[in-house]
Amino acid sequence: MAEARKNELLMKAYLVLGLVLLLALAILGKVMIIQWVEGDKWRAMAEKSQLKYVPVEAEKGSIITESGAILASSVATYELRMDLNSSAMTEADFQQNVDSLGWYISHFVDGSLSARGWAQKLRSRRKARDRYFRIHPKLSVEKAELVKTFPLFRKGQFKGGIILLERLERERPFDGLASRTVGSIRKGAKPVGLEGKYQSVICGEDGMRLMQRLPGDILLPINDLTEIAPKPGKDIVTTLDMGMQDIAHHALSKALSTHQAESGVAIVMDVETGFIRAMVNLDKSKNGYAEIYNHAIGSAVEPGSVFKLASFMALLEDGYVKPDDLIDLEKGETKFYKNTLKDAHYHGIDTTTVSHAFEISSNVGIAKLVQRYYGAQPEAFIKRLKSFGIGEITEVDLAGEAHPILKEPTKKGLWSGITLPWMSMGYEVEMTPLQILNLYAAVANGGKMMKPKLVSEIQRQGEPLKQFHPEVLDRRIASAKVIRQMRSMLEGVVTQGTASRMATPLYSFAGKTGTAQIGYQHGKDVAYRSSFVGYFPADEPRYAAIIVVTDPHNGYYGSEVALPVFREISDYCFSSREEMFAPLHQEEDKEFLALNIPQWEVGHRDDFHRICMEAGVPKQDNGEGEWSVSKIEAEDRLHFLNRILPNNQVPNVIGMGLRDALYLLENSGLKVDVVGVGKVRRQSVPAGKPAHGQYVRIYLE
Numbered sequence: 001m002a003e004a005r006k007n008e009l010l011m012k013a014y015l016v017l018g019l020v021l022l023l024a025l026a027i028l029g030k031v032m033i034i035q036w037v038e039g040d041k042w043r044a045m046a047e048k049s050q051l052k053y054v055p056v057e058a059e060k061g062s063i064i065t066e067s068g069a070i071l072a073s074s075v076a077t078y079e080l081r082m083d084l085n086s087s088a089m090t091e092a093d094f095q096q097n098v099d100s101l102g103w104y105i106s107h108f109v110d111g112s113l114s115a116r117g118w119a120q121k122l123r124s125r126r127k128a129r130d131r132y133f134r135i136h137p138k139l140s141v142e143k144a145e146l147v148k149t150f151p152l153f154r155k156g157q158f159k160g161g162i163i164l165l166e167r168l169e170r171e172r173p174f175d176g177l178a179s180r181t182v183g184s185i186r187k188g189a190k191p192v193g194l195e196g197k198y199q200s201v202i203c204g205e206d207g208m209r210l211m212q213r214l215p216g217d218i219l220l221p222i223n224d225l226t227e228i229a230p231k232p233g234k235d236i237v238t239t240l241d242m243g244m245q246d247i248a249h250h251a252l253s254k255a256l257s258t259h260q261a262e263s264g265v266a267i268v269m270d271v272e273t274g275f276i277r278a279m280v281n282l283d284k285s286k287n288g289y290a291e292i293y294n295h296a297i298g299s300a301v302e303p304g305s306v307f308k309l310a311s312f313m314a315l316l317e318d319g320y321v322k323p324d325d326l327i328d329l330e331k332g333e334t335k336f337y338k339n340t341l342k343d344a345h346y347h348g349i350d351t352t353t354v355s356h357a358f359e360i361s362s363n364v365g366i367a368k369l370v371q372r373y374y375g376a377q378p379e380a381f382i383k384r385l386k387s388f389g390i391g392e393i394t395e396v397d398l399a400g401e402a403h404p405i406l407k408e409p410t411k412k413g414l415w416s417g418i419t420l421p422w423m424s425m426g427y428e429v430e431m432t433p434l435q436i437l438n439l440y441a442a443v444a445n446g447g448k449m450m451k452p453k454l455v456s457e458i459q460r461q462g463e464p465l466k467q468f469h470p471e472v473l474d475r476r477i478a479s480a481k482v483i484r485q486m487r488s489m490l491e492g493v494v495t496q497g498t499a500s501r502m503a504t505p506l507y508s509f510a511g512k513t514g515t516a517q518i519g520y521q522h523g524k525d526v527a528y529r530s531s532f533v534g535y536f537p538a539d540e541p542r543y544a545a546i547i548v549v550t551d552p553h554n555g556y557y558g559s560e561v562a563l564p565v566f567r568e569i570s571d572y573c574f575s576s577r578e579e580m581f582a583p584l585h586q587e588e589d590k591e592f593l594a595l596n597i598p599q600w601e602v603g604h605r606d607d608f609h610r611i612c613m614e615a616g617v618p619k620q621d622n623g624e625g626e627w628s629v630s631k632i633e634a635e636d637r638l639h640f641l642n643r644i645l646p647n648n649q650v651p652n653v654i655g656m657g658l659r660d661a662l663y664l665l666e667n668s669g670l671k672v673d674v675v676g677v678g679k680v681r682r683q684s685v686p687a688g689k690p691a692h693g694q695y696v697r698i699y700l701e
Contacts, residue, residue, distance in 0.1 A: 274450030304516025
């Protein structure tokens, strides 16, 4: 009996233990299924129901010109949504304010619905418990501030249901000007231009904001504040001059349209510093011409006759010829092995000087000279070209510079019997437009080659953080004597050579025309690349420029396609830039200037009129508006010019007194700090940048 009882208890114990074991195995199995089989599903569900920190994009730094004009800047816009199921919003508040809110939305935000229509829409969405109802996709900073004052919305995010989602957009006030040089940063695309090169400087550091994930994969901000504030990026100051950029862009665009060309490049450089003042790249598109690719630095091509500068300079530097030596041009036609070489124009000249052969861009002349003196030692010619910096990149501060191609006679398969003479006139060698321009700029600069630069400074809120000074690549690419000889020959091209048709008595310039054939080596239909490279003024060069036009029609010579663009740029500089001319009248009007009237003063127009009246100063008002600038434009009176101050932008207060500067800045909603006494000489936030309540420091001297 006892034994039976014992067995019964053991069976029950084993049964319970077995059930517990089975339950444990089931639980373990379920855990394994949840962890490894259904893990992604449950993690996704948990993700959708939890709070989450999401990045808050930092404001990118601006890209500005050397004069402070903005090329690219981040502008804040706001998407307006409404949480109509907020637990803090009472039904009484909603019903009391919804009709007024509908009226304000209809009149100030979106007039596609009437006031009644908006009120009905809001009631409908509240009934549907919509927590993320979109009212408007894009509001300006000013409109967003106005929306916060609307009925119900003024109660805030929780009681009023207002949701403003900030988005930062990149804005370019100059539209297409220098757009490829400025560049862009886009998801899924390779960063280009200055935006790409200086991405780490411009982009800043993103912040973090706590968001609640709602059904439908909607992220709702928990509050209006960021838990980790983003750090704005730094500004970069370019060397670009928008006056030169504008004239170069439009002159090149006009030439491309006139000649129905495929593409074109225009670059203007300060020869003394290497600073690039303008860089234009235009390609044919569906709607005319647009900046699509930076050919200025990214396209290495056969330069054609503009390369003859290097060939003649090599001959002079190695002492093989002098400018007044004689050369037989054979009336412009000769043979190298079985290949016939002709000059571009028939001239019928037999014997002429070396300098005149350069001035008329004789292919026969340079090819014969280079073959005569370097034919038995081609490596000496290549070595001399390399001493001029040819074959090396310029290391300009933009990504994507193409490497030049300079053939070596020691490499089999790349060198033939006609390589040397063809190279002498700009074929079988490849360079970018910027690399060619840098060579000419070095000649204009007395032989000193500078490193091309597009950025001169990095700033934060107007405070310099890092400056990029002019940098010398080679202190002397050739002897002073040879540089003088080449400059004289380049002037001869304009006074009596291929560029003489565009010479002007108003000022002097020097340079070289070029007309290169494209596709000749592949048996294709011949196209052309027209170019002109030069500098001005010829006697004391300030700027060098290159114009390259690819595949023009209705004319193809460099003198008729590219040279007119160069002239428009140089004409602009000589007509608008004071540094190009010494004062024409050294004697001043003693009686008027004895008044010691300061010019370039900035202030309220009425104040200027009152002061001139009380002081008895002759004046002439050339504008209208509240603010003006004083300037002595004639010998007998003070002129008042307009100072334009756009709305919703940081005003330009440089030159103003403290009272006027504070009035303008604070009325733009800015917080102002003052350093020094006198007139405003510098402001930390550049004029033209969107004004959204930021801090501005002004420096007075």
